[in-house]
């Protein structure tokens with residue numbers, strides 16, 4: 001495995017204008033990742049600002065209702081700003097600060113990464129600009145307001161399909177124009193090396209905690225660990241410290257949208273092909289000419305035509321399995337968890353819950369499953385009401 | 395005075411691209427399929443008749459992350475009109491019946507990867523496509539493509555920007571055909587001149603400057619300090635404005651630039 005790739009996946013397929021800054025980023029990261037001061041400062045922020053460690057919650061009602069394995073939820077929804085995104089954002093924003101950068105830029109889909117970035121920028125005194133597809137600014141208007149409230153400037157991206165992939169394109173262009181004082185704070189385990197590694201390292205706190213917590217509670221490892229997949233950051237964070245435990249199965253759940261057979265979906269590993277895009281060799285939804293395909297999901301956070309290279313690799317060697325859940329199934333799961341456990345999950349995370357509902361009843365009663373509850377669903381409430389035909393004021 | 399690029403020994407074939415830079419070379423760009431392939435064929439011949447030395451044809455990609463708004467919009471129009479890689483090869487095939495002008499492609503790696511490197515460069519050789527510019531293929535990743543491109547005598551054109559000397563020279567030493575210099579938004583003429591000097595210390599491969607050149611004044615300025623210039627968005631803008639009736643506009647524009655850079 002070359003040090004920029006996971007098997008054949010990953011690499012640094014970016015314009016020459018970005019290479020110098022990417023090399024600079026890699027060198028800086030290698031320097032600070034083992035720096036005691038950097039790490040203690042990050043740990044302090046994670047524990048005292050973001051609210052870590054997050055709970056590993058035994059979902060007793062769901063366990064009883066499904067009648068199969070014991071279900072635990074890793075409660076990333078309880079983090080400050082409402083999702084796992086803050087883990088990576090605090091790490092990268094602190095790195096930006098240590099590198100002497102004045103400004104951070106970021107892309108966002110659902111707005112969760114944008115909100116987390118704007119939050120960290122406010123905390124650490126960095127300027128912040130967020131790129132968001134126009135389509136998403138409408139679906140997630142509340143998050144646009146949040147980012148602005150936190151002092152960020154939000155650019156509504158009108159090129160291409162006006163969603164997450166176009167927001168990434170625009171953020172990369174901006175980074176190419178201003179790399180000197182600007183840090184590109186990427187939101188998932190994607191893009192050119194070293195981003196997939198940096199983001200994975202910062203998110204791996206999820207499984208580091210979960211592994212310890214489950215051993216404390218149950219005295220043994222889980223049989224299965226699950227998470228939803230957009231770019232793949234909460235999933236890799238949830239998987240990472242279990243990868244070497246061969247008996248722990250790993251399942252990632254993508255967005256099947258209106259159904260994988262309709263073409264209206266974002267199920268990259270389920271339907272995509274090997275390609276090169278956004279700086280990485282990985283699996284992408286694309287047409288027969290290699291044009292990146294428009295993707296669709298009810299969930300703006302999963303609406304991305306690619307997947308992080310480490311997932312493409314875990315898939316290729318059979319270490320993790322990837323499946324897809326539809327809009328309908330996700331909305332059902334959104335309502336299900338709210339009613340059964342009194343926890344409103346993000347529509348992204350609801351995809352993982354949806355698949356769990358299908359397979360857990362078939363498992364043994366003494367099996368253990370951990371599901372990553374990547375975020376909370378308050379941001380989705382208006383859209384879910386609308387999906388059920390109810391119009392409410394946001 | 396003997397031109398330094400006349401004695402590159404280790405090249406197994408003489409790149410036709412390198413040869414055309416003996417005088418200040420002018421490269422004209424357009425996006426295949428914008429507004430349509432038939433118009434492109436005429437526009438390319440207009441450029442040739444007006445004196446371009448190299449024709450650069452973009453195989454459109456859905457997400458051209460290095461391009462500015464004008465060329466992005468052009469690529470999207472081209473894709474909407476149904477342009478595929480095979481149709482671009484057909485365009486080159488038609489041109490080859492009329493002209494042996496050096497041709498380079500500009501495209502992103504995914505369309506080439508998807509077509510298959512072997513099949514893509516085989517076609518390039520067959521149609522005398524001299525080089526391919528792939529903005530998202532930096533030095534670090536180019537081997538996987540270049541091994542196959544070289545087999546079919548096609549140059550992978552290196553892009554160079556203002557970067558530390560060590561990096562600039564590392565790329566320059568490996569460059570073939572010509573070097574595509576991309577000045578950054580804030581770089582001055584002097585910066586670009588210094589960059590070219592740094593390159594010339596280690597290679598005879600000619601340097602062309604591109605990105606954002608449109609006025610006669612800019613063309614002259616960059617032609618003086620380099621081996622040639624590339625006109626991209628300026629031509630695409632004419633096509634965007636005049637659609638299928640851009641023939642004489644393109645001819646006149648190229649002609650005026652050609653005269654100024656050779657004066």
Ligand SMILES: Cc1ncc(COP(=O)(O)O)c(C=O)c1O
Nearest residue numbers: 112230231232233234301348375
């Ligand atoms: C709550 C939540 N979960 C999951 C995702 C998907 O991203 P990733 O696959 O990188 O975890 C997002 C993205 O916005 C999100 O907001």
